[in-house]
Amino acid sequence: MKIQTEAGERHVLAITVDNEAGVLAKITGLFTARGYNIESLTVADISSDHALSRITIVTNGPPPIIDQIIAQLDRLVPVHKVTDLTDAGAHVEREIALVKVAGTGDKRIEALRLADVFRAKVVDTTITSFIFEITGASEKIDRFVALMRECGLVEVGRTGVVAIARGAEAA
């Protein structure tokens, strides 16, 4: 007997929640308990009184499962609002990465040249290393990191995606 899985599509969800202990565990636990995917998750306090946080989750699943994920999130007591940015229309997605490369000679020059092409900033440097800061869509960061592997990549840290709907209105 084989265990079957279904193909899915990628959705970016913005979730406004009470900024309280345990809320993040509740949400990630919901994803693991019900077998939903998390490709990336970011969270930070977004209100002036520290009462609310915004969680951005990139998930993947067939459309009925995406609907279920939203309904399941929506009924959690500390969840105020769930927005499917992918469904809501045009939105901006950004991610930041810090990328450390070490090397000398040609490799070092090539790393710096590529960083320039990707508009990555140098935020730290020694004689033998750089730390680049790069912002952009996840695919752009993927490509930059892949190139840096050829140029002495030591370490990479990524924030995960934050996203927001285009236009004047809140989504």
Next chain:
Amino acid sequence: MTEMSGADMVVQALVDLGVDTVFGYPGGAVLPIYDALFKHPTIQHILVRHEQAATHAAEGYARSTGKPGVVLVTSGPGATNAVTGITDALMDSIPMVVLTGQVPTTLIGTDAFQECDTVGITRHCTKHNYLVMDPARLGPIMHEAFYIATHGRPGPVVIDIPKNVQVATGKYIVPDMIEHKSYRPQVEPDSAAIAEAVAMIAASERPVFYTGGGVINAGPDASAALRQLVALTGAPITSTLMGLGAFPCDDDKWLGMLGMHGTYESNMAMNRADLIIAVGARFDDRVTGRLDAFAPEAKKIHIDIDRSSVNKIVPVDLAIVGDAGRALDAIIAGWQTAGHKPRDLGEWWRRIDGWRATRCLDFPEKKEDAAEIMPQRAVKALYDATHAMDPIITTEVGQHQMWAAQHFGFRGPNRWLTSGGLGTMGYGFPAAVGAQIAHPGRLVICIAGEASLQMNIQEMGTVSQYRLPVKIFILNNQWMGMVRQWQELTYESRYSNSYSDSLPDFVKLADAYGWTGLRIDNFGELEDGIQTMINTPGPVIVDCRVAQLANCFPMIPSGAAHTDMILQPSDVTGTMDDEAKALV
């Protein structure tokens, strides 16, 4: 306002919230609350013998009254013992508030004595939970917790209270608005959807109502509205295990329960219907059978308070999110305003009568005094002898539960208490304790299996202590019958560990606890034995010996379609492929 201790605030909040009963068990981390409850004038504390039983008793109390059940347990093992009942309440949408003691805030995270991460452990088996770090928050949290447990889809809420928060003093604050700052379940149904539902029902030629525990949760008025709507439309009605009692069993529109052990007529009606009106039911796998063969010809309307239940398992044509009672009322109003008369459903009813003619709940038996008792007969005899007394029936989990659902009829809501979603052996007896506490004058009977009963049998002591007249009626087949049935169906009758070996002498056990114990051995003793049980004041345990190898039919094997029902033992083949074996 004067200050009071956290423990006093907890008790004051319980009083303010109208709580009259707490089921619990003391321990180091809740001693301050126990002290505040000492000789309390209005709150009775029922001391159970195991914390799991406190949670099931609270469920029994809640299910039989419609009010939230309240539990008080200590930290560590007290809290972990409560987890099964908390999960049971989550699965069956039972309003419950569980207060757990916790080690002092200064020791949290140090692996202190009897520390466990209660909010962590219960995060996914509660509707919501709290760790209270400041006594000033106790008042608002207590009130909010009761609001959350009882509003929207009901469920269990845990409040974990460190011991120093119980001892510290502060102001008891009652929030002016007793609700949650953002949790607003939708109760009022959308009027456009209601209008559409009315039109769909009016246009249907083969409608069927499929109702569940949500109707019971919506209160007695919802059950009354359901009866009215069924009468107005003339449509047949079936129900899930959890929904039994919302519609009277003696009405001619009643098809019996549906699903795995449901009646032939209800499952066939679901399969051939052109419209299914689901009310407070969640298309559980026990109900749908094989999904791609579920109700293939039907449009589906789904009324549910929980939006996440809609389209979770079965995609529906019309969703109505809201309280079942209000939605039913709105449909009735819409039906009447539109001047609809019941359609002529004669052709549909003729087909249903054809399915009814299979008499799927009949069972072979010998009606001689010395003959063994068929378990179905025992339930029927119990029903005949007691239904005029309007009893509250609880069950454990197994064949006896299904036979009780099939053969005991219910005429009103809140009289049938059973563990549906989690299927918890050990639920029935403590649930009967809770129901009896809430209804001291009523006849409360736990229909038990000999195996399940032993999971919380220690509660005999609780019953003795509070002089509760609970009756336990054991369908003693000396097997974990439901397990054995599946082994016959799937594993060529290799009975791995399903025999109930080394049973206690239940009559002597009754004696040991100061109960009355009776044994019924054969057909000739059944009616008299039941009468003796009813007429004996105080708690009674009846060890009713039934046919050991009887199985529960009809049955839709896991993963089979509604039309592939096993009606007779002779239909059983004894083997299954891996796909079927992998299903629960």
